[in-house]
Amino acid sequence: MKKLTLATAALALLALPALAKPPVEVKWAKSWDEAVKEAKARNVPIMLGLHKDG
C-alpha cells in the first residue's frame, strides 16, 4: 500500500495544470435546489435575482 501511495504522489507531480477557462458571464444555477446543493458543497452564499419582462 505504501508503494501505491508513492505511485499516487509521483503522479501528482506529473499532473497537468488545470485548463479551467474563466467564465465571461455570470454562471446561473439551473434550479433553486441545484443552487443550494452547490452552495453547500462550496460553502458560499446564494444570490437570487427575480425579474419580469419590460
Add this chain to the structure above:
Amino acid sequence: MDSSVYANKDFIKASKRWVCVYGSKDSGHGTEKVNGAEMCKLHPQLTCDDHMKVNGEVSGKFFTGTIKMPATVWCDSDGKEVGKQQGALSSKQLIEKMAEVEKQLGPGLGSDEYWMAQDRLAAGEKAMGEAKLRDALASFNEVVKMEKLPGSKAVVDRAKAGLERTNEMVQALVANADEIRSAGDLDRAKEKYKEILAQFRGTEIGKKAEKALAEMEQAEKDKVKKGNPPKR
C-alpha cells in the same frame, strides 16, 4: 439589471464567490439558438423553462404579496435568507451588499475552482471506468491539491475517495500479475506486467513491474544456459 448589472465585469468577478440563481416567470423576451438548443435570449446559458422553474420554486419563499421587480435575495449556503431588496440596484450597490454578506458568512470555494474540480472528478471517474488508472490518479490528484482552499472539503473528499478506489484497482492489477507469475504462466504474467508498465512507467508501481519483468527474463536466460528452456 439584466444588461447593466449582470454583464458588469466587477459583478461577474464578485459572482464567482457566490451561487447565482435567476428567476422570471416571463418568456416574452424570446430565445436564441446556442449549439442547436433554444436558450433564453437574456441569459443564454439558461432556457426560459429554467428561469420559469426557479420562479416557481421560490414563489412565496421570500416575498408575499406584490413584489416590486426586480428583486434580489441574499441567502447563506443553506438557502436561508440573510437579506433582500425590492427594486433595481446599481452594480456598485449590488457588489457592496454582496461584500457585506460575504464578510458575515466567511470565504468559500470560488466557482472557477469548483467547476474545475467537477471537471477533474468527472474525468477521473471516466478514466477509472476505462481502466486508464494513471489518468484517473492524475485527475483526482489535481483536486486533492486544492485542499488548502477554503470551502474545498466536499470536492477534496470526493477526490480522495476516487484515489482510494483507483489505488485499490492498481493494487488488484499488481496482485493479479504476481498471482499469474506464481502459477507459472510466465507469458501471461509478462503481458500483465507490461500493461502495468505502460501506464505507470517512472513510478514505484512501474519500477516494480520492470523489476518483475527483468527477473523473469533473467530466469529464462539462466534456464536456456542450463539447457532447460522455460515452460510455455
